[in-house]
Structures are given as C-alpha cells and as structure tokens.
Amino acid sequence: MCLAVPYKIISTDDTKAIADVFGVRKEIDIRVIENVNVDDYVLVHAGFAIQKMSQKEAKITLKLLREVSEKSI
Amino acid sequence: MKNQFKDNPQLLPLLCKIDKLIELSERKGKRFNFMEICGTHTVSILKHGFRSYFKDKIKFISGPGCPVCVTSQKDMDRVIALAKSGVKIATFGDLIKVPGSHSSLEEQQALGKQIDVVYSPLDCLKIAENADEEVVFIAVGFETTIPVIASLVLDAERMNIKNLSILAIIKTIPNALKFLLANLETEIDGFICPGHVSVIIGEQPYNIIPEKYGIPCAIAGFDPVDIALGIESLITQIKDKNPIVANRYKRMVKLDGNPAARNLINEVFEEDDVDWRGFGKVPASGLKLRKRFAKFDADKKFDIKVETTSEPKGCICGEIIAGKKLPAECQLFAKKCTPDSPVGPCMVSFEGSCAAFYKYGE
Ligand code: SF4
Numbered sequence: 094m095c096l097a098v099p100y101k102i103i104s105t106d107d108t109k110a111i112a113d114v115f116g117v118r119k120e121i122d123i124r125v126i127e128n129v130n131v132d133d134y135v136l137v138h139a140g141f142a143i144q145k146m147s148q149k150e151a152k153i154t155l156k157l158l159r160e161v162s163e164k165s166i
Numbered sequence: 167m168k169n170q171f172k173d174n175p176q177l178l179p180l181l182c183k184i185d186k187l188i189e190l191s192e193r194k195g196k197r198f199n200f201m202e203i204c205g206t207h208t209v210s211i212l213k214h215g216f217r218s219y220f221k222d223k224i225k226f227i228s229g230p231g232c233p234v235c236v237t238s239q240k241d242m243d244r245v246i247a248l249a250k251s252g253v254k255i256a257t258f259g260d261l262i263k264v265p266g267s268h269s270s271l272e273e274q275q276a277l278g279k280q281i282d283v284v285y286s287p288l289d290c291l292k293i294a295e296n297a298d299e300e301v302v303f304i305a306v307g308f309e310t311t312i313p314v315i316a317s318l319v320l321d322a323e324r325m326n327i328k329n330l331s332i333l334a335i336i337k338t339i340p341n342a343l344k345f346l347l348a349n350l351e352t353e354i355d356g357f358i359c360p361g362h363v364s365v366i367i368g369e370q371p372y373n374i375i376p377e378k379y380g381i382p383c384a385i386a387g388f389d390p391v392d393i394a395l396g397i398e399s400l401i402t403q404i405k406d407k408n409p410i411v412a413n414r415y416k417r418m419v420k421l422d423g424n425p426a427a428r429n430l431i432n433e434v435f436e437e438d439d440v441d442w443r444g445f446g447k448v449p450a451s452g453l454k455l456r457k458r459f460a461k462f463d464a465d466k467k468f469d470i471k472v473e474t475t476s477e478p479k480g481c482i483c484g485e486i487i488a489g490k491k492l493p494a495e496c497q498l499f500a501k502k503c504t505p506d507s508p509v510g511p512c513m514v515s516f517e518g519s520c521a522a523f524y525k526y527g528e
Contacts, residue, residue, distance in 0.1 A: 095206055095233075095362040122288060123311060125426040136365065136418060139258075140286025141314035144365050144424060150417050155387050156505040 097138040097159060099151035104130055110140070112137070179221070180394040184401060187225050191405040198224045199353055203339065203491055204360035205232030205517030206388055214390040216397075224397070224430070227489040228353065228522075230342055230442065231360055232514035233306050233489055234260045238441035241335045242266040242511075243472040246274060248333060251468065254280040254291045254297055257304040263514045267476045287311075294330035295320070302464045305332040308339055309366040312453065313427040316434035319462050321454065333464040334454055337440060339363050340371040341451040347379050350444075351490060356400035360386040361415050367491050368423030369411050377408035387415040401496040434459060442519070444487035468505075479506040481510035486519050493520040495525075500524055507526060 099122060100112035105110045108124035110119075112135070123129045132134035134151035188198075202208055208228045211217060217226055229237050246266040249255045255271065262283065264270045294301040305315045308463045315332065322330045339360065347354075359372055360485055364385045367512055372383045382403035386396030392415060399412040413419055431453070440452030453464045464470070477484070479496050485491040493499050493512070503509035504523055512518035 095204065095308060096358065097229075097310065097362050111408065122317060123288075124317060125424055125430060127426070136362075138310050139314050140288055141317065141351065143310065143313065143362070143427060144418055145418075150509075152387075157478060 097136045097137065097143060099134050099146055099154050100137045100142070101151070102129055102133045105129055105150065110124075110135075110142075115155070126149060168511060171421075174390060176309065178392055180391065180398060181515070183212055184394065184398050185223075187398065187401045187405055188314060189359055192399050195222075197222065198355045198404070199227055200224055200397070201227045201229045201354050202358040203231040203343070204358075204363065205235070205515065205519075205522075206362075206518055207358055207360065207386065207393065208232070209522045210388050210390070210393055210524070212522050214393070214394060215349055216390075216393060220397075222235055227354070228519040229489060230346065230359075230444065230487050230517060231308070231339070231363075231462075232512070232515050232517045232519070233308055233311070233337065234264060235443045235483060235518045236237065236337060236444065237261075237264070237306060237335055237511065238443050239267060239477050240441060240475045242473050243268070244470050245333065245335075247272060247470050247472050248302055248464065248468065249274040249279045250279060251470075252279070252408045253300040253468070254282065254293070254302060255302055256284050256287075258306065259283045260515050261304060263508060264511045265478055265509065265514075276489070277436050287314050288321065289332060290318055291321055291327065292324065294404045295328050297329060301330050301466070302468075303330070303332045305334045308337055308360075308363050309431075310362040312338075313424075314432050314436070315340065316430040319434050319459050322431070322462055323459065328461075331462045331464040332455070332466050334435075334452075338433070338437075338440065338451055338453060338514075340367070342442065342448055343372075343375065344444060345448045345451065346488070347375065347381075350499060354489075355404060356382040356384070357462040358396045358400070359383050359411070361385065361387045361392075361418065363420040364413075364415065364423065366423050366427050368419065369413050369421050371413045373502075376411060380409050382409040382489075383411045385411070385415050385419050386414045387418065437511065443447050444484035475526045478509045481512075483510040483512040483518075483520070486512055493523040496520070505528035 435453035512520040
C-alpha cells in the first residue's frame with residue numbers, strides 16, 4: 094500500500110501540478126515539496142508527491158515498474 | 167529464480183560479497199533471522215528469489231507492514247457497519263475484499279450499497295461536492311499515506327465541505343516496532359526498515375533499535391539491488407558487532423525525512439492507542455483527529471454499532487503479522503484460502519504475506 098511512483102512535472106499551479114507517468118497525465122498534489130519546477134521528477138503516492146527525485150533515479154525506477162507491469166499482465 | 171540474478175550485473179558481485187561476509191561472520195551454520203517490516207519488501211524478497219537463494223543462511227520474517235492486514239477485525243466490522251447504514255463509502259481498493267465477521271464491502275456493494283474506490287484520498291473532495299448524502303473516507307495507512315489524508319481533512323475544512331468525514335484507522339510504525347521488540351518471541355538479528363514510510367519519518371525513529379536492543383537496522387529501497395544492499399549492511403554490522411541505523415535508500419530517504427509532510431500530520435492528528443490485528447491494543451501506535459477537526463470524524467458523526475466480532479475460523483493472520491508463523495503453516499493456505507476467495511486479510515492485500523507466498527512461494 095505504500096507503493097510510490099515517479100512522475101515528471103508538466104506544469105504547476107500553486108500546490109497542484111499536472112504530471113506524467115508512462116504518457117498518462119494526472120493532477121497531483123505538491124504541497125509538501127519545495128521548489129518544484131517543470132521537468133522535475135517527484136515520487137508520488139496516492140496522488141500526493143512525497144519527495145523529489147533525480148532524473149536518473151526516476152528512469153531506473155520507471156524501468157523496473159515497466160518490467161513488473163509487463164510481467165504481471 | 168536465480169536466473170533473475172544472473173541477468174543483473176550489479177547484483178551478482180553483491181551476492182558474492184554477502185556470501186563471503188556470511189562466512190566471515192562465524193555463525194557456524196546458524197541462520198540469520200531478518201525481519202522485513204514493510205509488505206512491499208516481503209513481496210520483493212519473495213519475487214526476486216532472495217528467500218530461496220539464501221535458504222540455508224537467512225530466514226526472512228515478515229513484519230507488521232501491510233496496513234490492510236493489520237487492520238483489526240473490529241475495525242473492519244465498523245467499516246462494514248458504516249456501509250450498511252447507507253452513507254457513501256470512499257475507500258482504497260485494497261479494502262474491498264477484506265472479510266469482516268459477517269460481510270465484506272464487496273458484498274455490501276453487490277447488495278446495492280454505495281462504495282467508491284478512490285486512487286487518492288483527495289478524490290473524496292469532488293465525490294462529496296457531487297453527492298447529496300454523507301461521504302466517509304476509510305482512512306487506512308501508515309506514514310506514507312497519512313500526509314495525503316491530513317491534506318484531505320485540511321482541504322475539506324478550507325472548502326467548508328459539510329458532508330465529508332473520515333474513519334481514522336491510521337497506524338504509525340515506530341511505536342509498533344517498540345511494542346514488537348518488547349514482546350519478541352523469536353530472536354531477530356536485523357531489521358530491513360521500510361523505504362517509503364522512511365521518506366516521511368527519516369532515520370531517527372529507528373535509533374532506539376540498535377541503541378537499546380543492539381539490533382542492526384538497514385533502511386532499504388525495493389529493487390533487488392536495494393534489498394541486497396540492505397542485507398549486506400545488516401551482515402556487515404553483525405560481523406563488526408556495530409549495530410546502527412544504516413540508510414541504504416539515501417537517494418530517497420533524508421536523515422530528517424520530509425518535515426513539511428510531518429507538520430501536516432501533526433496539525434491534523436494526535437497520537438492514540440489503537441488495535442492491531444496480531445498485537446491487540448498498542449500504546450500510541452496510531453492517530454486520531456484533533457478536536458479542531460471533530461466535525462470530520464466519522465466516529466463522532468455517526469453512531470457506529472458492530473455486531474459480535476469474530477476472527478475468520480482457522481485463519482492465523484495474527485500470528486503471521488507478529489512474525490510467529492509462516493503462511494504455509496495455515497491449514498487453509500492455498501486450499502480454502504486463495505486470492506480469489508480469501509479467508510483472511512493477509513490473502514487479500516497484494517502485499518499480504520499469504521498473497522505474496524501464494525503468488526511467488528517456494
Ligand atoms: S492463508 Fe488465508 S486463512 Fe490462512 S492465515 Fe493466510 S489469510 Fe488467513
């Protein structure tokens with residue numbers, strides 16, 4: 094239940110942002126993350142960003158997630 | 167399963183190093199008992215074949231880190247009683263199939279009760295705005311999830327939404343661990359500490375484990391290399407007789423966690439003694455809404471009455487959560503109890519031990 098997924102920030106609006114994961118865009122909440130900019134990656138749990146992450150780290154995690162979801166389909 | 171290891175160039179040297187460290191640690195054939203606290207780690211350790219790879223060397227014991235599994239039977243019955251009473255329930259999907267003493271949310275849904283599955287607790291704001299009836303969010307979760315639940319309550323207050331409340335069945339990890347340590351029946355040689363809970367709480371809450379109990383801790387991420395790094399740290403600490411809290415997930419977990427997220431939690435909630443399946447009541451191991459938010463408290467808003475509560479017959483989830491037994495020791499495992507027709511919560515949740523063993527078991 095504590096799963097969290099990296100999202101890439103597309104645009105921000107105060108405490109909300111539009112972010113992308115695997116080409117799907119979602120509104121997420123960024124109120125506990127400081128200085129969020131477009132193209133940053135954040136770790137998102139239940140629509141809520143809990144930490145910033147580097148692009149390198151995000152790519153590794155996304156690759157793993159893709160493998161997991163392909164295997165479980 | 168070992169083939170997965172072969173495909174991973176980073177993992178092999180790490181495993182060799184761990185094997186060497188185990189030899190050097192002079193255990194003379196005695197296995198290490200390592201507890202992984204988090205359910206996502208349980209799944210990862212099984213799935214990637216760590217259990218079988220280290221079969222003779224390490225015993226992995228699952229801890230109390232699956233929020234759905236540790237929800238007490240009585241709390242589950244309260245959720246179902248609320249659904250029956252006719253309010254609209256908003257919940258994470260994980261809870262739908264969990265059997266209460268007499269029914270489940272799934273059954274209530276089939277009977278026509280209104281049950282909405284949400285991805286984010288914040289989705290409840292729109293649901294409540296578009297509903298005439300009362301909406302109750304079933305707030306289950308650990309520290310990873312509590313900041314977004316707190317945000318829901320703060321937003322509902324700010325937007326003056328009157329028909330929304332939460333049923334708080336919220337649990338926190340540090341005091342549950344203290345309770346577990348004070349009541350241990352098996353010797354634990356090391357803890358693999360949760361990754362995403364630690365993103366919020368940081369490293370400090372675990373310090374008591376090495377300092378008071380002399381047991382090594384390693385905060386770890388979830389991919390195979392992360393887990394191997396965690397294991398390597400635990401065995402190094404044992405070999406050097408130097409137990410600490412090692413952070414092997416530094417890229418995500420800061421020393422002080424995420425203070426802004428914790429401020430949100432503290433603004434909305436205060437500590438409470440709560441029931442855990444497998445443990446019973448544990449002091450200060452959960453949260454309730456502060457007085458200021460009483461109007462969002464489903465416990466205060468509704469008179470929730472439960473019929474007699476009874477655990478599913480033959481189910482040993484409680485003992486599995488407490489690290490005393492393994493799923494295969496349950497007589498119903500993979501017979502009467504399967505993910506399609508689960509008898510207990512540990513078979514319902516994707517990260518419950520029984521479901522994980524059923525899917526990836528040895
Ligand atoms: S196998 Fe089913 S009945 Fe047995 S402990 Fe697990 S969830 Fe409970």
